[in-house]
Amino acid sequence: MDNLELLLQGFATAATPVNLLLALIGVIVGTAVGVLPGIGPAMTVALLLPILGGLEPTSALIMLAGIFYGGMYGGSTTSILLNTPGESSSVVTAIEGNQMARGGRAAQALATAALGSFIAGTIGTALLVFFAPLVTQFAISLGAPEYFAIMLLAFIAVTAVFGASRLRGFISLMLGLTIGLVGLDSVSGQARLTFGIPQLSDGIDVVVVAVGIFALGEALWVAAHLRRRAVEVIPVGRPWMGREDFKRSWKPWLRGTAYGFPFGAVPAGGAEIPTFLSYITEKRLTKHPEEFGKGAIEGVAGPEAANNASAAGTMVPMLSLGLPTNATAAVMLAALVSYGIQPGPLLLQREGELVWALIASLFIGNTLLLILNLPLAPLWAKLLRIPRPYLYAGILFFASMGAYAVNGSSFDLILLLVMGVLGFVMRRFGLPVLPLIIAVILGPRIELQGRRALQLSSGELKGLFGSVNVSTGQFQLSPIAVTVYLIILIVLAWPLLFALIRKALPAKAQEALEVVHEERVHPQHADDVSVEPPADPEAREKSRQ
């Protein structure tokens, strides 16, 4: 096994004392921000990007991966103890988890979440070891037209599949593409959207956009909604599980993993859908249907496993194709670029050491998280007592420092403020943040691939669907590109197809679909704790991705 050998080398790199320490810091910081609602791993990674500039790329990525995994764990703690999901991916956990905690079984809920996350994360990472090189082999054969199609699919999927409103998704996507356009045209050297400001001709740095949208936008939003009734934190001791809990948990863990990994790996995945599917499945398969809605352990175990497995799955397209499928992966990709490393299919070949060290650190981080989280759960709950002004003052400090450090120019601070206001406005109007950030990062790359494809075909539109075969000189349709375009069409036409399918289905399946739809559009646990009426709870939830 060639991969295994490479992985062992990765362990050797990741297990140096410095890297171990960074992984530990990463998972601690990640768990902390995962626990705090509104402050997610994406924001934290964005804030840390400029600070990590002094580290080796490998060390920096190890720490960022720790934050990514830690955030997934932390989110479950808040969901269970507070009924306030820290992350959109732990929304489903809150349904049963909080009920369990209210019934005095908080310790068991936290334990099944932590163990499930560990098992799913480990299996997911093992699958990553297997799949990443495989996908890379496939990806190397891809040309410009195929890349263009796949990135287009990522855009469409991220906007049309996530979020309650496609219109809002597309608005956000267009905003992001526009931001990505600013600067000199890579082909002709013309200045685009620079408004005669020389500083803009280099383009807007992704770090400034990410910090502005995530950190400043959230800080402004919180400042506008500062006073809230304090919520009750259910006291918890050290998490533990009994034999019966284990018996009821292990199958949901495995099923959740099976849902989570593939969904994380496809360009439109994310964690919301697999966590939800897992919940529905467990509800149907359980031997204790009467407990669902009142705190069934299966309803925590399954979704939490799905959540972490999808985090591992996210790494597959990120490492093999350079495609981020969630906000944190998008910002991590920006980190790679800032080190001058080209993400894409050649990453595994050129930077093999880095990638394998990263994968090895995922195994290490997962284990650290389990050791850390089982005994420390009560401590994490105490984080919620930090007054928001202290917290956000720190975030704003880091945000400004980070934005300034990118180029050492005060102009970036003005840009940061503009992006922050944009982030606030987006939260106010319920625009999802994810399409914007993915568009900013992928926008210039899709443009490059699209134009390359068109150049190869001398500007003919068919160049986007295939390329000229070098040996025969004949134009050939690319089966991959055409398939991807078909998938895009299906995604776009899904509401119509959905309506048709619904008519054709028997009544029982219809009901199930209704439930899925209802729950996705109106999550039950929206912010029901705030004093002032939240503008649009579900949109707010989505915007936190």
Added chain:
Amino acid sequence: MTVVVGFTPTAAGRAALLAAAEEAAQRQMSVVVVNSSRGDALSDPGFAQPADLDWAKSTLTDAGVSFTIRQEVRGKEAADEVLDVLDEVGARLCVIGIRRRSAVGKILLGSNAHRILMDARCPVLAVKAAKDD
């Protein structure tokens, strides 16, 4: 004619409420229960949750005194909330719970109890939690 009691869901706070109920019953006065949070943190252990308020209600009802409960989230310190209510209702007596603090705690943190003791215009009854509570 009212007794104002600063209530927190802690041992000291419950002791204060019990003392206030007793005083009010003796003096035939009504009780105003004040509980507040600055509201700037996600969870505040000093903020009374419904179960705590239920306990306060039943205790005061059992003591046979009339009462109102005021719970505020306005970004003010607990001491300010209590002092405001004292002036507003023209209280005859203020009851608060106090507790021991470590030397470090005294240096780092302000004391709501201290501020109420110094600034209240009516007599203040300071109550400690029973040792075993």
